[in-house]
Amino acid sequence: MKRCSMELLVEARHDGRLGERDLAQIERHLGTCPDCVTFAGELERFRSTVQEIMPPGEPVALGRMRGRLRLLRAATVSEDTPSRRIRFGAVAAVVGTVAIAMVIVTSLFVRNDREAPHVRPLMGEVRADSAFTAFVEGADGSRFSRTDEDGLHQVELSEGIVAIAVRHLREHERFVVHTPDGEVEVRGTRFLVEVRDAHMTRVEVEEGVVEVRVAGAELTLRAHQKWTAVAVAPREPAATSTGRGEPSSFKLQARALPRHAHPPTTERSLRASDFQDGMRRLETGDFGDAAGKLHKFAEEHATDPRAEDALFLVAMSLARAGRAEEAEAAARRYLERYPNGYRHLEATRLARTGKLAPSP
């Protein structure tokens, strides 16, 4: 392709790197060189194209709130090691294991005809040395107030999105979130509440117990149960109902959430806990149980990077438990599945003898 020798200057002009004299020269040149005009146009199109690349996405406010909650969780939870703990003033002092997310999606955020995006289960354990009952944070523009009176902690939410972390309550304490048409009482849990157009429309319980009171009806939800207002989500299959005088416009339903309803992060953490559980039992010398746990993990998560280790450890645990025949069978399963595995030599010996190599 034919290239004009002035192209470098055209590029420098585009980048704003030219002095007055060079700029005047290239402007004159552009008046006479169609190739350079085309090139200058190309450079502009490259710029405008990359500037027009925008992330796809959900309503900004909701996505932002979700991100904030995730950040809040990471900032307040002690994660892998003590060195990674973050001291965050009053929030770092919040105790307990309870988190509530209240999501009010107004017409500003989500169109009525749109299924609300799944909101990830929120904060995990909050660190444990606090005098605070709860930490409350609202999204921009949210309208809410909070009162604490003689053990009764209340949040009055009229519009917007609020995230609340509550520590375990003492016997005489209550924590209640009031929405325009209902209330949610915390009993030590992690859960999510959604409100649309001044109506509570969904409650999902990740852990613990929640009491929902809406439109004159009352329902207790436990872990992995969900309530939805029928008027908003007609496709939800009906399950149980309290049958305590709910009005015709509402039905109280509870159903177990399907496993796949959990976001990937939760799935990962569940997997991690399965594996870790097996490892813990192995460390404490509970070899029979360790074999069972690790076998379950290896079978259910065959594509997990730890599955190979888990399968070998099953054989090893069985051998340590003195169950030689089962250890042999487990070692053979390992060799069949990972013929070139890292533990090939040890597994071969186990498959032959059902015993581990003596320690050096």
Add this chain to the structure above:
Amino acid sequence: MSSSGTKKLARVSAPREVARPDPELMLAIARGELAALGTVYDRYQSDLLRFFHRMGLGESDADDLLHETFIRLIRAARLYDGRPSARGFLIGIAAKQIRSRRRSLGRLGEILRAFAAELSPRLVAPQVDGGGQEERARIEHALGRLTAEKRMAFVMVEGEGMSAEEVASILGIPIATVWTRLHHARKELRKSLARGGQR
């Protein structure tokens, strides 16, 4: 807050934070104020998501890196140089996150690139209508073929409007290298477009 006695915390909201200038917020983050972190998050999360997207990351990767960037900010805030806008500083952290992620996924990336190269152009090129959109799709596709270093320089300068000096400082490279990467990025984009957006 005590469980006994009465304490009212009416209108616990963020408007006061919104007006605080970036340097003040960064100092507050360095002191460990979570509210300041939230305000900076609100202020710049969409800029960072856009940056990640322009760097070719998928939605979930972008979400993860956004999160990691702000977690990193908690520790990095004390290094903030006091410039009026924290945007460049945050993009710098974000760029480091991308590079770190890329290193860990380098091998996988090679496999994916090889796989993508074997796809037919019809499958690879986005299906769009009309000349302008079609060209835009071809440019985006060509952008995806740039090396990460060139793409980063291109996105930072052309997409994010950052100066070469700023980019050089963030990436820890000489300014001339930024211009060189930019030049080669454009050259490759042109080549790629001249071939009809194909390899």
